[in-house]
Amino acid sequence: MRAVLLRDLRLAMRVGGGFGLAIMFFLIVAVLVALGVGPDVALLSDISSGILWVIALLACLLSLDRIFSLDYEDGTLDHLVIAPLPLESVVLAKATAHWLTTGLPLGLVSPLVGLMLGLPAEGYLWLVLSLALGTPALSVIGTFGAALTLGLKRGGLLLSVLILPLYVPTLIFGAEVARRGSIGIELQTPLWMLLGLSFGVVAILPFASAAVLRINLR
Amino acid sequence: MSLWEYANPVKFLNLSGRVLPWVALLSAICLVVGLIWGFFFTPDDYRMGSTVKIIYIHVPAALMAINAWFMMLVASLIWLIRRHHVSALAAKAAAPVGLVMTLIALITGAIWGQPMWGTWWAWDPRLTSFLILFQFYIGYLALWKAIENPDSAADLTSILCIVGSVFAVLSRYAVNFWNQGLHQGASLSLDKEKNVANEFYHPLLFSIAGFVFLFLVLVLIGTRSEIRIRRASVIVARKIR
Numbered sequence: 231m232r233a234v235l236l237r238d239l240r241l242a243m244r245v246g247g248g249f250g251l252a253i254m255f256f257l258i259v260a261v262l263v264a265l266g267v268g269p270d271v272a273l274l275s276d277i278s279s280g281i282l283w284v285i286a287l288l289a290c291l292l293s294l295d296r297i298f299s300l301d302y303e304d305g306t307l308d309h310l311v312i313a314p315l316p317l318e319s320v321v322l323a324k325a326t327a328h329w330l331t332t333g334l335p336l337g338l339v340s341p342l343v344g345l346m347l348g349l350p351a352e353g354y355l356w357l358v359l360s361l362a363l364g365t366p367a368l369s370v371i372g373t374f375g376a377a378l379t380l381g382l383k384r385g386g387l388l389l390s391v392l393i394l395p396l397y398v399p400t401l402i403f404g405a406e407v408a409r410r411g412s413i414g415i416e417l418q419t420p421l422w423m424l425l426g427l428s429f430g431v432v433a434i435l436p437f438a439s440a441a442v443l444r445i446n447l448r
Numbered sequence: 449m450s451l452w453e454y455a456n457p458v459k460f461l462n463l464s465g466r467v468l469p470w471v472a473l474l475s476a477i478c479l480v481v482g483l484i485w486g487f488f489f490t491p492d493d494y495r496m497g498s499t500v501k502i503i504y505i506h507v508p509a510a511l512m513a514i515n516a517w518f519m520m521l522v523a524s525l526i527w528l529i530r531r532h533h534v535s536a537l538a539a540k541a542a543a544p545v546g547l548v549m550t551l552i553a554l555i556t557g558a559i560w561g562q563p564m565w566g567t568w569w570a571w572d573p574r575l576t577s578f579l580i581l582f583q584f585y586i587g588y589l590a591l592w593k594a595i596e597n598p599d600s601a602a603d604l605t606s607i608l609c610i611v612g613s614v615f616a617v618l619s620r621y622a623v624n625f626w627n628q629g630l631h632q633g634a635s636l637s638l639d640k641e642k643n644v645a646n647e648f649y650h651p652l653l654f655s656i657a658g659f660v661f662l663f664l665v666l667v668l669i670g671t672r673s674e675i676r677i678r679r680a681s682v683i684v685a686r687k688i689r
Contacts, residue, residue: 374611378604382594391590392608395583399618402625420625427618438611445603 231319234310238327241300252289252332253339259285260343275348279357279408282344286336286361287368287397293332294372295389297324298380298443311447317440325366325373325436333365349412356411360424364404367428370435371396377442400427455532457675464668471668475661482655490647502560504652508659510553513581516546516663520588521613524606534671536602537678539609540592541670545663547585554578573623580619584612598678 263281267274301307310320340361341354349357375393379385403424410417454460486504523539526532557575558568569575591608595601 378591378608379594384594388590388594391583392587395580395587395619396612396615398580399615399622402619402622406625423622423625435611438607442604442607445600445607448600 231315231323234315234320234323235327238324239330242327242331252293253335255289255292256285256336256339256343259288260346264347271348275350275412278344278347278349279353279412280405281347282340282349282357283360283364283401283405283408285343286333286340286365287401289336290332290365290368290372291390291393293328294376294393295379295386297328297373297376299376299385302380307443308447311443317443318436321373321377321436321439321443322370322432325370325432325439328373329366329369333361333369337361337365350414352414353408353412356417357408360404360407360411360421363421363424363428364400364407367400367424367431368397370431370439371400374435374439374442377439377446380443380446400424400431403427452530452532455530455534457534460534461672461675464672468665468668468672471661472665475658475665478654478658478661480658482651482653482658486648486651486655490651499560499563500648502556503648504655506553506556506560507652508656509549509556510578511656512659512663513546513549513553513578515660516542516549517581517584517609517613517616519667520546520609524609527602528606528610533602533678534675536606537674538667538671539606540602541674542663542667543585543589543592545666545670547582547589549659549663550578550582550585554582573620576623577616577620580623581616584616588612 260281263285264274267277298307301310311317313320337358340357341349344354344357372393375389375396378392379389382388403420406420407417407424410420454463483504487501490501492498492500520539520542523535523542527536527539554575557578561570562568588605588608591605592601595604
C-alpha cells in the first residue's frame with residue numbers, strides 16, 4: 231500500500247503539475263472571480279469562503295481523471311488488480327495520493343487566496359480546517375467517479391456530471407463551516423457533520439470504487 | 449410459482465403484455481377523473497385562488513420523481529444480487545420517466561411559485577434537493593449511454609444508483625440544514641390527522657393513482673422495448689458472424 235502511494239506521489243511530482251497545477255488553478259480562478267465580481271472588498275469578503283470552497287472542489291475535479299487513466303492505459307492497473315494487495319487498499323492509496331497532491335496543498339495555500347479575496351481575519355483557521363477535513367472526502371468520492379468512467383472516451387465531461395451531485399453534501403457542510411467561521415458564529419454542527427461525512431466516505435466508498443474497478447477490468 | 453419466475457424475459461413479456469392495456473386504461477381513467485374533477489369541480493382556495501389546482505400535477509409528479517429513484521434502487525439491488533436482466537432493464541427504463549417527473553415537478557412548482565411566492569425560483573431545501581435529484585438522474589442516464597458493454601453498463605449504473613441514493617439522502621438533509629425553507633410542509637402523509645381539505649384531497653388521490661399507473665405503464669413499455677432491443681441486437685450480431 232505504501233509502495234503504491236509513494237509511486238503515485240513520485241509520478242505526480244516528476245510528471246510535473248502534480249502539486250503545482252492544482253495550486254495554480256486555484257489562484258487563477260480566484261483572480262478570475264475577483265475580476266468577474268468586481269473589486270468591491272465588502273462583497274468579495276462576504277462570498278469569499280463559499281467561492282474558495284467551490285474553487286477547491288473544481289481544482290479537485292480537474293485532476294481526477296489522472297488517478298486511474300494512466301495506469302489503465304499502460305496496464306499497471308491490471309497488475310494491481312491481481313496483486314496480493316486488496317483492491318480496496320489500492321483505491322485508498324490512490325485517493326490518498328490524490329489528496330496529498332491536491333487537497334492538502336490547496337488547504338495550505340487557501341489563506342493566501344483568502345487574503346486576496348478579503349476573507350475576515352477570524353475565518354482563516356476555519357477555512358483551512360474545513361478544507362483539511364473536507365478535501366479527503368472530495369478525493370475519495372472523486373476516485374469513485376474516476377473508477378466509474380475508466381476507459382470511456384468522453385470520460386472527462388461525464389466524470390464531472392457524475393461527481394458534482396455527489397459533492398453536494400461535502401460542499402454544503404464545508405462551505406458552511408468556513409462561512410460561519412468567517413462571521414464568527416457557532417459552527418459545531420456543520421463541523422461535526424463534515425467530519426462524520428469525511429470519515430464515513432473514507433471508510434465505505436473505497437469498497438464501491440473497488441467493485442467498480444473490478445467490473446471495468448473484467 | 450414465485451415472483452422470480454417473471455425474471456425470465458419471455459414470461460415477463462407475456463405477463464406484461466397482458467397486463468399493460470389494463471394498467472394503461474386504469475391510468476387514463478384515474479388521470480381523467482382526478483384532473484377533471486380537480487380542475488373544474490373543486491372550489492378555489494381562499495388564499496391561493498385557482499393556482500391551488502396545480503397541486504393535481506405537482507404533488508403526484510414530485511411523489512413519482514422520488515419513488516422512481518427508489519424503484520431504480522430496488523431494481524439495481526436485485527440486478528446486483530440475483531442477476532436478472534429484466535431488473536436491470538427496468539431500472540434503465542424507469543430513469544427517463546423519473547427525470548421527466550422531476551422536471552414536471554420543478555416546472556409546475558416554478559409556475560405556481562411565480563404568482564404565490566413572487567419568484568420563479570428560490571434556494572429552498574425542497575427545490576434545491578429536487579434540482580440535485582434531477583442532476584442524479586442525468587448522471588445515471590449519461591452513464592448508461594456512455595458504456596457500450598450492456599452488462600458492465602448495468603453493473604456500473606447499479607452501483608452508481610446505490611451510492612447516489614446515499615448521497616441523495618445526505619444532500620436532502622444537508623440542504624435542509626443550509627437554508628430554511630419557503631416551501632410548505634408535506635401536503636400528504638399517512639400518519640397525519642388531517643391532510644389538505646377533503647374537497648381537494650379526493651381528486652388528488654385519483655390523480656396520484658393515475659400518475660402511479662402511468663409510471664407503471666411507461667416503465668413496462670420501456671422495459672419491453674429494452675428487452676426487444678437486446679434481442680434484436682443479438683440477432684444482428686449472429687447475422688454478421
